[in-house]
Amino acid sequence: MTPTPPDPNNERYTRQTRTRAIGPEGQAKLAKSHALIVGVGALGCVSADLLTRAGVGQLTIIDRDLVERTNLHRQPLFIDQDALDRTPKAIAAKARLNQANPDVTIHAHIADFTPANAEDLIEHTWDLPNVIIDGTDNFETRYLINDCAVKLGIPYIYGGAIASAGSVAAFLPGDGPCLRCLHPDPPAPGSQPTCETAGVVNAVSSLVASAQAAEAMKILLGQADKVLRSMLHFDLWEATRTRLDLTNAQDPSCVCCAQKRFEFLDSTTSEPQALCGRNAVQIAPGTTTAIDLARVASTMGNPSGAQIKAYMVRAPVDHGGQTLELTCFADGRAIVEGTCDPALARAVYARYIGS
Numbered sequence: 001m002t003p004t005p006p007d008p009n010n011e012r013y014t015r016q017t018r019t020r021a022i023g024p025e026g027q028a029k030l031a032k033s034h035a036l037i038v039g040v041g042a043l044g045c046v047s048a049d050l051l052t053r054a055g056v057g058q059l060t061i062i063d064r065d066l067v068e069r070t071n072l073h074r075q076p077l078f079i080d081q082d083a084l085d086r087t088p089k090a091i092a093a094k095a096r097l098n099q100a101n102p103d104v105t106i107h108a109h110i111a112d113f114t115p116a117n118a119e120d121l122i123e124h125t126w127d128l129p130n131v132i133i134d135g136t137d138n139f140e141t142r143y144l145i146n147d148c149a150v151k152l153g154i155p156y157i158y159g160g161a162i163a164s165a166g167s168v169a170a171f172l173p174g175d176g177p178c179l180r181c182l183h184p185d186p187p188a189p190g191s192q193p194t195c196e197t198a199g200v201v202n203a204v205s206s207l208v209a210s211a212q213a214a215e216a217m218k219i220l221l222g223q224a225d226k227v228l229r230s231m232l233h234f235d236l237w238e239a240t241r242t243r244l245d246l247t248n249a250q251d252p253s254c255v256c257c258a259q260k261r262f263e264f265l266d267s268t269t270s271e272p273q274a275l276c277g278r279n280a281v282q283i284a285p286g287t288t289t290a291i292d293l294a295r296v297a298s299t300m301g302n303p304s305g306a307q308i309k310a311y312m313v314r315a316p317v318d319h320g321g322q323t324l325e326l327t328c329f330a331d332g333r334a335i336v337e338g339t340c341d342p343a344l345a346r347a348v349y350a351r352y353i354g355s
């Protein structure tokens with residue numbers, strides 16, 4: 001069913017429609033637009049908040065993880081109680097966004113964005129998103145987004161933040177380079193600093209996400225001539241910035257946008273993943289089939305302390321004398337906390353959910 005778009009004449013937008021950049025006509029366009037954000041962490045929280053308050057018609061958010069206390073210094077959609085409850089980020093973010101602007105339709109998915117489900121998640125509503133915004137923290141997912149964006153013809157707003165440095169770029173399908181034109185292959189796993197190893201200044205991630213939201217709004221307003229045609233890098237602590245011109249950066253032999261080979265989207269691997277900076281492992285099945293959470297709870301023996309909700313079941317489980325915590329989501333994905341050992345996590349998954 002087509003959701004009712006926000007009223008562009010609502011008083012809440014008056015300071016926005018007064019700008020030359022947007023104006024009343026732009027507000028009406030925003031009200032009919034649809035943005036997709038992959039990852040609601042430091043970047044995704046800020047861009048989701050800005051776009052929701054700006055009055056986009058629909059916002060789809062996808063995130064696989066639970067709120068943790070280490071998130072709170074830079075992820076402004078979450079509060080202390082979300083971390084205490086370890087609420088899925090997609091659920092906590094949707095609740096906060098609905099409070100900020102109840103007129104925007106928020107589609108929230110607790111899911112890992114993988115080759116198995118990426119296209120389904122992008123095409124889940126009656127219309128495709130008009131823009132995809134990168135809120136991820138890893139290059140594998142960024143290359144997967146790039147494949148989807150090129151294949152489906154959707155602009156992709158790249159962003160990254162680490163320590164006191166950040167970068168932003170906009171990739172328009174068929175008009176300039178894609179991510180693989182610039183860097184044909186992602187960096188080797190473990191070769192790059194992460195938020196866990198190098199930390200991140202919250203002002204940096206907020207600035208990157210604000211720039212992403214601005215680029216997204218230009219696209220949603222149909223102002224392609226205003227879209228950033230460079231890769232911006234800046235260091236907020238050193239007060240430096242550089243601008244890499246992307247005007248002629250398209251690679252005529254690019255595997256993705258020239259040859260139309262979508263290697264990351266066509267990948268079939270689904271190995272267990274240790275989650276960044278956490279004593280936890282994610283297990284994702286190769287397919288996304290809804291599972292019976294009540295059955296999972298029953299297999300666990302319905303232990304005391306189990307939390308059973310419509311979207312997840314979580315309970316402590318004993319494995320070889322070691323107490324772990326298993327959170328299983330409705331799409332069959334699970335997070336095993338208390339270990340970094342993928343083999344042990346896989347064994348727990350097989351025992352309680354199935355292999």
Ligand SMILES: [Zn+2]
Nearest residue numbers: 178181254257
């Ligand atoms: Zn390319």
